Each structure stands twice: as C-alpha cells, then as structure tokens.
Amino acid sequence: MSKLIGKTWIDGNEALAWGAALGQIDYFTHYPGSPVNRVANDLEEIDQEHELGIKFNHALNEHVAILAAAGASLCGARSMVVMKHVGLNIAADPANYLGVTGVKGGMVIVVGTDPGATCSTGEEDVHWYVPQFNLPLIEPVSIPQIVESIPTAFELSERYSLPVLLFLPATLCFNSDAVDLPAPPARRPVRFHFEQNRDAYTHVGAKAVQHHAEHLQRIADLRSSTWRAREFFNSSAPVGIISRGAAHCHTYEAIIELGLEEGTHLLTTELVYPLNENEIRTFAANKERILVVEDQDGFLEFSLKNLLYNESPCPIHGKDRLPSHGDLDYQMVLRAVADFLGCESNPPPRLPAVEIPERLGTYCEGCPHRSTFFGIDQVVGDSDTIIGGDIGCSSLPPHRPDWLLCMNAGIGLSQGMAQVVDEQSIISTGGEGSFFHMGIISLLNAVHNKIDFLHLVFDNRIVAMTGHQLSPTSEGHDQQVDHRKLLESLGVDHIFEANAFLPFEVKYRLEQAQKLSGVRVLWVRGNCAYFPDAEHQHRRKVRTLQIHNDKCGSCRTCFEDLGCPAINERPGSTDIYVDLDRCARCGVCLEVCPNEAIEVQELKN
Template sequence: MSEKYIKKGGDGYTRHTQSNISSNAAFGDGNEAIAWAAQDAGVNYVSHYPGSPVNRVVDVLSDAQHSQDYLINHALNEHIAALAVMGASLCGARSLLVMKHVGLNIAADPLNYSAVTKIRGGMVVVVGTDPGARSSTGEEDVHWYAPQFNLPLLEPATVQGVYECVKQAFSYSEQAQMPVLVFVPGRIAYQSSLIQRTPEDLPARSFCFEKDPENLINVGVRAVRNHRQHILRLQQFQHQEQRYSLHFNPQAQFGMVTRGASFGICHEVIESLGLGKQIELLNIELSYPLNIQAFLSFAKNKQKVIVAEDQDGFLETLIKREAFGKVKCEVHGKDIFPIWGELCDAQIRDYLSHEFEIRPGNHVGSVGSVGSSVTDLKIKVDCPERPGSFCEGCPHRSSFYGIDRALQQKNMQKKGGMGIHGIIGGDIGCSSLPPHRTDWLLCMNAGIGISQGIAQLLPDQPLVSTGGEGSFFHGGLISLQSAVENKIKLTHIIFDNRSIAMTGHQDSPTTSGTTDMRKLLQAIGVKHILEVNAFKSSEVTQAIHKAQKIQGVKVIWIRGNCALQPDSEALRRYRERKLFIHNEKCQGCQLCYEKLQCPAIVKQQELLHIDLHRCRRCTACLDVCPNSAIEVDDKVM
C-alpha cells in the first residue's frame, strides 16, 4: 500500500511527527491558515466582505497588521472588494480577496472579466463554501463559476492544505497572469490542526500602474482576441500544472476520487473499514482546469471508480468529459450520492460496506470505535424542535414586537384583507435569524427588493420591508433609491444596530459614524425619515402607523446597539440597574414571556421573574407590559 503525495508545492496531507515539526509550526484553524498563508506569501493588499465560514480571515490579518506590510480594505460589498483587489493587483501588489460562496454572485461581474486584464501582482480569491448550508440561506454550488470565469480553482483537503494552496495560489496567479480561486468549505475552515508555516523571503515590491489599453479597454476585436489569449494561457497552465495525491493500494481495481472535504471523510472511512488493500484513493486539489493525466494513469487498472464529492458533481462532470473514450472502467458519482446536503461519513460507510459486503461489526471501525458511523451506533436522539431566539437585550426583539403590533392592528387588517397579518419583507443578517419574524429570507437586499414588487402590485397591502444597516450599505441603498425613482409606496425599516453582527461584528458605516444616515437618505430623495428607539416597541408601532398614511418611500430608522457590542452607556446601565417583576401588579397576560420572548424572563412556580444574570437591562420589557408590573431599581435614572 502507498501514500503518494502531490507532486508540486506540498502534499495537502502532511502527517506531523515530532521530527518534522519546525519552529514555524503553529496551531490554527482554516481561517488562520488562509491569513498566515497570505502573510507568508508577502500579501500587499486585502479586501473582503465578511461571511461565514471565512469570516475570521481578515480579523486575523487585522490583528497582525501592525507588524505586517499590507493594506486592508473593508469593502461594503463583494463587487466593490473584487474591483479594489483587481486595482491593487494591476499595480503589481499581491492581493487577497475573501468572501463567502453567495458573495461570489455579487462579485461575479468583475470576476467574469478579471482574467483578460492580465493582472500583474498575484490575485487570490478565497471563497468559503457551505455545503449543508450551516450558516447560509442556501447551499448553492459555486464550482460552476470556475469554468464560467475561466479561472484556476484549488480545493485544499486539510487545514495544512489550505495554507499551502493559498500560498501557492499567489505564484500560480503571477505565472498564469490571472486570478486564482481557492474554495474552503466550512468543514475545513473551522477545523484546527498544526500548521507548518514556510514564510517566503521576498524582496519588497514597488507599485505602479502601467497604462495597457490592449488588455484594459476590452472592447470590440480586443474582447475576442483577449478572450482567446486567456483561454490559451489557461490551457497552457492546465497542461503544466497538476496537484493531486494518491493513497492506499495502487494495484486495487476499485478507485475513489475526492476533492476538498470529501478526501478526509473517505480516507478515514476506508481506514476504519480496513479497505486499504481493496481501494486506491485519488485526491485532486487543482480541480479546474482539470489535468486529466493523473486520473487516466490512476484509472488504467481500475474496474470501477467512484467520485465522492459534495453538491452537484462538478469533478465527476469534468472527469467524464475529459476522460470520455480514454478509460475502460465505470465512473460513478451522483448516481450514488445526493447532490444536496454535505457528504458525510455515514453515506460513504454505508456505500462501501454494501459494495464490499461488510456486515456491521465486521471491521476495525465497528460499534464503539472512533470510526463507527451514525447508522452503526443505532442511537436515536429525539431533540425538541424549538424556535430560536434573539439574544437577551437584542434591539431586534422589541423592534419586531412593535412591527407585529402595528401590522395586527384592526384598521390595517381591514385595509389589507390579510386576515391576521401584514407582510414583513425580510433580508439576510442577524435580524432575520430565528425566530424568523419576517416573511422571507433569501439574499442580501431581498427586503427592499421583493417588497417593491409586492407594493406596486398590491398598493393597499399592509407591508413593511426590513433589513439591517449592513445590508443597506451593501446594496440596499441603490434599491431604495430605485423605489424613490419609481414613486413606490413603501415603508422600509433599517435596523441600525451599529454592527455587522451576523458574521462577527465587523464595523458598518454607522459604527464609525463616518456616514450621516439622515443626510444620506435625504440625498437619495427619501422625504420622510422616522427615527425611533429600538427598545421602545411603542415608538416602532406608532412610526409604522404614521408611515402607512404617507405616499412614496418612507424610512423608519430604528436605532439600538447590538447587545453584544454595548456602548459605555449600556455598560453603565448594566452595572447600575436592576429590573424585577412586581408579582402583585402582574396580571399574567404573558405578553413579556410569550410574545416578547426575552430569554431573561423565566417562569418559576408559575410566577414570572427576571434572571438578572441574563438580563441586559435594555428595558424593552418595560414598554411591553400593559400593567406597569416590570419595575426598575435604577441608580442612574
């Protein structure tokens, strides 16, 4: 049996032993591996839009910025970030662009044409993917962007591999004069391991922009010529480069092919089932453009090859296309594994157990061992299905309470004819997290966007669109201006919690205070701006009623800091204020407990109490209680 590793630029499957751990080794996760690789490759410029699972990369780079010679651009969306990085790269800077998979949709416009510009400094595009949609609104397979953009795609299989791929990608990019994509799934981005760092001793770069109309004014005959030249450069790269590793038995007639996170799962399952003699495993790291040579020599002695990968079957499709008529073996993939969800070890284990007629308990990973599968263990856990909740002291809780109250008022029901409720247009971000108070949750700026269409078709329908200030600056601003231009009767709510809280509390323009929201809204033609306190749900309700009577676009600007980013005043309140429920006054209406649903309000022996360990002293519950039963013992009031 063999463990033959990738031929160029590291193996992506380093086994660390006492003897090969150098002084440059450090323990880190996939996010740190990306940041450290960029530093060690001499990155000069970084831009990003935060998104899980690669939301910590720029935090790591920012924390170390004092000792490193690179600039960081915290862009307001991925389109802007992509263009900024291209600009830096055209000046000769090694540049890093970071975003999550859905961000690639926003950056697709510039990236479609990035290759024809013949960028100068290495440009690496790191994309966090999310099969299984753990932290996204969908598990879109963005692999298809690689052939659409015609850009190389590297897919590391381990945390060490992430470090090596990102570092290598800068060289590849300069060599091929095109950006290089590196996809890192959540399973690897959040995994930790020892990372062997190999910093490069690079000479300092000097930057300049060289006028190059032949490549940078890409129109007419130049567009076709540049496209052709780019494809030729990509083909040259394809024939020169391949990154793969071979594992287990080269004489085996059964083969498995993996990429990214599926490598680790398959390797572990093959080992635990004791199938190392019956299987050879090929892991492909440079998945686009696919150099088919490694597969062809791997497949020569095989009778059957299974491509095990997440999502749509990108690698299987490429293999079948490139190897068509050149191999005799059967090639399977998505006829065995589903195209939805994240590939898991139980699926591989079940398939291989069936294929090799292994009965449960008849292998090294049988019940009770580390390698045993979910199906082997036969443990069924019945978890109660609970609605999620905003944090204690979250400004969105009382805001939605105020919105619900407004939309449930009888006069609005009659107008809309909706029976129970008006419509709440939802965006993505922390305001749309469970308990899912909005009526949809799709993509950035879907709040204003979809609501416009509904508002035009159903002008009498009670409706408010919503979104955080992060989403507003991402692209909502243009959407709102479009609604103004089209004279749509629309009430839009901006939840301004002064933080892009969903992805790790990155700053938004209202955190820094550089943008005057009121003047900005006025500048795009919004005539009615109602500013309210997020913790006063009655103000929210009144503002909605007022706005519904006004024609055109109205903005309700709901202000209240994220509970996890308190300002000095909030901290002082937390230290000096106590809230309690006066049981003699409480009428048991449950509004604070069942409707507001603050987790700090708890039931003990049928009486309601405020758990002061959890309570953030936001006072939202005070505004909700119709009987003034919630009281404040306040040294600061």
C-alpha cells in the same frame, strides 16, 4: 530561513490568514460572511504583530471587494479577496472578466462554501461558476494544506497571469489542527505601479475575442502541467476512487478501515479545475470502475465524465452513491466505499439516538430588533400586512418577516410587490449592513420609479451576525455616515427616526409613515447588545429589576409577546421573574408592561 514559531493549534480561518502572511500578501479585502468571517481579524492580528504592512479594505459588498483586489493586483500587489459562497453571486460579474484581463501580482479569491447550510440560507454549489469564469480552482484537504496552498496559489496566479479560486467548506473552516508555522517573511521590497496598457485592459469587439483566446491558451497551458495530484495505495488496482477537498480524509480513512488498500487506487487532486488531462487518463487507463467522492452536486464527477467521454469504457459513479445535499460525514463515505467494493462496512457504533428538540436561534437579551418587531406587531396585528425580510440578525427566529432569502431581498421584493398589490400594506425591513451592501441602490431605484413604498432600517450600528465588523454608522467610526443626509440626497420623500428600545415610538412613527405616500424610510436605531452605549452600560451596573406577580395579572406580555430570554417562568408555577445575570437592562419590558408590574431599583453608590 524564516524563524520557526512552532507547532500552533489553528482553525481554517486562521490557516487562511497564516497562508496569506506566508505568501507575502500585500492587499486584503473581504465582505464578512460565515464560514470565513474571521479571516480579516486573524490576518490583522498577524499583520500588527509582525509589522507586515498589509493594506486592508473592509468592503461593503463582494462586487466592490473583488474589483478592489483586482485593482491592487494590476499594480503588482499580491491580493486576496474573501467571501462566502452566496457572495460569489454578487462578485460574479467582475469575476467573468478577470481571466481575460489577467493579473500582475498574484490574486487569490477565497470562497467559504456551506454544504449542509450550517451558517447560511442555502447550500448553493458555486463550483458551477468555475468553468464559466474559467479560472483555476484549488481545494485543500486539511488545515496544514490550507496554509501551504495560499503561497502556492499566489505563485500559480503570477505564473499564468490568472486569479486563482480557493474553495473551503465550513467543515474545514471550523475544524482545527496543529501546524508547524514559520514566522512570516518580511514584506517584499516592491514599488507598486500600474503600467498603462489599454489594448490589454479594454474588452470590446475584436479585442474581446482576442483576449478570450489568450485566456483559453493560459488555461490550456495550466491543464497540461503536472500539479498537486496525489496517489495512494495500489496503482495497479482495477478499482479507482477520486476525491477532492474535505472528502479526501474521510475517503482515505475509510479505505484503511475496510482493509482495501490492495484493491483500491485513490487519487486526490488539489487542483480541481482545470483537471490535468494526462493524469486523469493515465489513472483511468487500467480501471474497471471509478467512484468519485465529493460533497454537493457532483462537479468533479461531471468534469471526469466530460473528459473521459468516448475514451474510457469504465463506468464512473458518484452521486448515484452519495447525496448531493448536506455535508458528507465519515459514516456516509464509509458505507459508500464499502458498497462500491462489495464488502461490509461494520461502522463503529454510534451513541444511542436521543431525541433533541430543535434549538432555534433567537435575539440576544437586549437586542434592539426584538423591541422593534414588537412595535411593528402593534401596527400590523392580525392583518395580512406584508413584512419584507432580509439577511442579518433581524431574520432570526421567530422569523417575523414573510421571507428570508438573500441580501437585499427585503427592499428588493417589497418594491415589486408595492407596484402590483393594492389591498395589502407592505413594510420592507432590513439591517443597516444589508442597506449599505446593496440596499442603497434599491432605495434609489424606488425613488427613480416613484414607488409608493415604506422601508424600515434596523440600525444596530454594527455588522453583528458575521462577527461584529464595523458598519458605516458604528460609533467611533472615523467616517461615520449621517444616514439622514444620505437619505435626503437619494431623494427619499419622508424620513422618520425612532429609538429601537421604545417600541411604542416605533409604532407611532410607523403609523405616521403609513398615512403618507411616496418613498418613506423609518430608520430605527439601537446599539447591538454586545456593544451597548454608555447609558446601557451604566444601567447594567446600577439597576435591578423585579416583577411583582401580584400586579402582573398574568398578561405575560413581556414573557410571550416580547419574548425576552432574560424573563423566565418559575418551575411548577405561572409566576415569572427577571434573570438579572442575563438581563441587559435595556428597559423594553418596562415600556411594554401594561400593569406597571416591573419595579426598577437603583443601587446606591
């Protein structure tokens, strides 16, 4: 028996990492994205502490990540790939093939979903991919169950030769609980080897049809097995409630608080797809009505209605009682259960509502993107120049770009516009993380099609928004990419570079680029404020800055136009000052001040 570490307080990300270690994972790959952006870091710590020998692949996009995990699995390794819900769009192409290909070593695909869009640009419900991929889907209901689910998922994957999906909402990813953790078992004594089998792994014509039939049979075998469904309260009750995922705990507690244990039969299935048909039919056999409690669009409700169509006369309710948007909280579930069973909910009183002004995110003090956009604004002014926006820190408020959609939307949408718009200038923007994710192929597409097009890359030398993972241009990276050589090799017509902390240099380079034609790239470099270079670290130690308001002239360029959060207004006055505790000493305010009103003092010794 493994040595017991003991009761440990962990969150959902850590639970995924511990589950992987306890499931004897061999290979881990991911593309970082909230709410599952810390799994890799947590698993690396466990791997180092317990010397598990896990191989890591910090992929540059989800398409690469899922294929890498599949490749390791085909050699017999237990693999896990982690991404957020919108990343599944990128991984969808290969995911459609993995069921018909099958796997050898257990393969788990973890997807962090985001009902309520707390950490994403949307709350897209990726459950609808599941029947398309036709892969098993597990949804744990609690932090301890996350830990238990991963080893089970590996075993299930190997038993049926199918990758297993595991969806985890942000609610559980960020929640915490105390879990009894054993020490991870030693690494499996397995020699990984790819057994060549072209008949199994070549999908075309009649073979593709045959493999599809075999895939359907594996799913049918799994559907008929009894697995991971749990029942609560009175199985003879005429009212049934079925829940999945994080909604289960709210549902269970609501039934107890309302005193409905005798009048309610609750079923929770951890295996959300494929549903065990016999279990569902048995559950519904004596029911007069059923309520489905789940977040998002109603995937489980749809599946139940499809399964019981023309079989069960009892009505099935769900999204006619609960919203399809936002995250489900306890009050929502309590009211829905109470209304469904015809009783008063009497929810516990909430704290008095207080009007709180919206607190938008913004660039950190010393962020290179703030000064870069200041430089862009000097060029654009009040014109109708189009500024293409992309995912990343550059998309933070005040939302200077004209759109914020998805990865690669900056360079992608902009080149389409560039081919049809004659009278408006276009400056496409995006971070280096997005550029290496999918922007390279989009830039090559612009070269291939000879599009007259200008793209600006914000290179802060780290994948900052998702937790500061290494970028190919990060300082200290063993294989640091030479971006100029890369751009030259792609055939970019004109390459410009600028220092992000010199906004008028950015302005000058942009003006130069706009005078030319062809595919143009302005690469703007400046370290993320959380990872300053040696010069900025030195400045922080020896420099202080003071604003002389008598020289200032109330132009407020640094306070309003630049918007540095380290520059504040004194209460009851229009005077402004530098908060030295917050100031990063990036020097941008000195660059933009037209009145030389900011004095730099160097500390001696």
